[in-house]
Amino acid sequence: MSKKLFIETLGCAMNVRDSEHMIAELNAQEGYELTDDAREADLILINTCSVREKPVHKLFSELGVFNKLKKEGAKIGVSGCTASHLGKEIIKRAPYVNFVLGARNVSKIGEVLHRDKAVEVEIDYDESQFAFKDFRSSPYKAYINISIGCDKQCTFCIVPKTRGDEISIPADLIVAEARKAAQNGVKEIFLLGQNVNNYGRRFSGNHEKMNFTELLRRVSAVEGVERIRFTSPHPLHMDDEFIEEFARNPKICKSMHMPLQSGSSEILKAMKRGYTKEWFLNRAAKLRELVPDVSISTDIIVAFPGESDKDFEETLDVMREVRFEQVFSFKYSPRPLTEAEGFTDTVDSEVGSERLSRLQAFQDTILDEMKTTLLGKEVEVYFEELRNDGYVAGRSDNNVMIKVKGCEEWLGKIAKVKITEVSRLVQYGEILA
Ligand code: SF4
Numbered sequence: 450m451s452k453k454l455f456i457e458t459l460g461c462a463m464n465v466r467d468s469e470h471m472i473a474e475l476n477a478q479e480g481y482e483l484t485d486d487a488r489e490a491d492l493i494l495i496n497t498c499s500v501r502e503k504p505v506h507k508l509f510s511e512l513g514v515f516n517k518l519k520k521e522g523a524k525i526g527v528s529g530c531t532a533s534h535l536g537k538e539i540i541k542r543a544p545y546v547n548f549v550l551g552a553r554n555v556s557k558i559g560e561v562l563h564r565d566k567a568v569e570v571e572i573d574y575d576e577s578q579f580a581f582k583d584f585r586s587s588p589y590k591a592y593i594n595i596s597i598g599c600d601k602q603c604t605f606c607i608v609p610k611t612r613g614d615e616i617s618i619p620a621d622l623i624v625a626e627a628r629k630a631a632q633n634g635v636k637e638i639f640l641l642g643q644n645v646n647n648y649g650r651r652f653s654g655n656h657e658k659m660n661f662t663e664l665l666r667r668v669s670a671v672e673g674v675e676r677i678r679f680t681s682p683h684p685l686h687m688d689d690e691f692i693e694e695f696a697r698n699p700k701i702c703k704s705m706h707m708p709l710q711s712g713s714s715e716i717l718k719a720m721k722r723g724y725t726k727e728w729f730l731n732r733a734a735k736l737r738e739l740v741p742d743v744s745i746s747t748d749i750i751v752a753f754p755g756e757s758d759k760d761f762e763e764t765l766d767v768m769r770e771v772r773f774e775q776v777f778s779f780k781y782s783p784r785p786l787t788e789a790e791g792f793t794d795t796v797d798s799e800v801g802s803e804r805l806s807r808l809q810a811f812q813d814t815i816l817d818e819m820k821t822t823l824l825g826k827e828v829e830v831y832f833e834e835l836r837n838d839g840y841v842a843g844r845s846d847n848n849v850m851i852k853v854k855g856c857e858e859w860l861g862k863i864a865k866v867k868i869t870e871v872s873r874l875v876q877y878g879e880i881l882a
Contacts, residue, residue, distance in 0.1 A: 465586065493515050549567070593627060711753060714726045
């Protein structure tokens with residue numbers, strides 16, 4: 450009887466890819482098969498996120514639930530960013546946990562399984578050259594890590610303390626993964642890194658040196674690859690060469706995630722983001738000039754320590770000028786091990802909540818205006834999801850989610866669609882023959 454693995458993945462796309470790596474290694478080394486029923490699992494694995502306090506709280510309540518419903522002899526493991534920063538504290542608080550595996554130690558999954566109470570959380574462990582076995586959660590899209598860790602020191606962010614310093618993964622490993630995925634019928638490659646456009650600054654060992662723009666060219670030259678997406682680029686590294694390749698290369702999808710965080714240069718300085726409001730606006734303007742239809746999304750933190758009403762207005766200012774197609778917005782959440790955790794000029798929590806809802810309401814008005822321009826537009830959609838309401842769904846080149854009446858025959862195909870109905874989050878259309 451094959452052993453059963455139940456895995457829950459919290460957080461970002463990099464965690465999704467780390468989970469795929471662990472599933473692949475556990476299957477290849479131990480014969481584990483996936484189950485979506487934790488009660489029948491021989492191993493329950495929670496791949497955690499600690500970018501804000503909430504997911505950490507959620508972890509311990511979930512561990513309690515899994516411990517109650519697990520079957521006789523089943524093991525429980527915790528991996529990911531919360532594993533990195535809490536380490537053995539997790540076993541102290543939840544003694545029924547069998548192992549703890551940090552975000553940068555994924556390749557050790559087979560080993561910790563056989564060492565009860567193992568805690569492997571080294572944040573400078575280097576698995577940048579490890580060729581993981583292959584598993585993909587989607588037959589249509591392939592996530593591929595291009596680097597591990599982050600070299601920035603944004604004062605609000607715990608990632609450098611949980612994922613360690615930045616090391617680029619050798620280009621030949623990345624191109625080989627893209628080739629294999631394309632041979633298996635995947636049309637869309639999604640490149641992942643904390644700062645993808647900082648690629649190539651540091652490799653382990655002697656590898657061909659190249660920057661992100663050259664890597665994009667290499668991946669787009671792989672036969673069968675039709676679409677390339679990536680996240681997350683850093684505004685600081687948005688040089689002209691990168692933006693021009695983004696605009697010129699027909700395989701690069703015209704959607705760009707540009708994490709702003711704040712529109713105030715004062716606050717950006719306190720966050721150690723390394724760029725100013727003016728630089729961000731300049732880069733966004735260059736993008737819109739070269740790619741008028743580009744969709745730009747962003748991350749924004751409100752109520753960062755020291756943020757005044759004027760600073761907050763500057764954030765709304767950038768939103769008014771750039772008109773983002775999507776904004777992921779959050780109220781500042783102090784994180785352990787970060788510089789900002791010690792900042793004393795904190796913003797009153799109610800003021801923070803008020804700013805967050807003002808910002809989100811403002812973004813909704815921008816979205817409502819922008820959506821009307823989509824009506825009647827013809828776009829290329831890559832269908833990836835079969836919905837249970839008689840629709841198939843997919844994304845346009847510039848990342849607009851579109852649903853059309855249809856069945857699984859469209860899955861994995863790219864088709865021209867005319868947008869016939871618009872709403873804030875999902876658009877409806879019909880396939881043009
Ligand atoms: S760039 Fe900044 S926000 Fe992004 S992962 Fe690195 S430290 Fe965190």
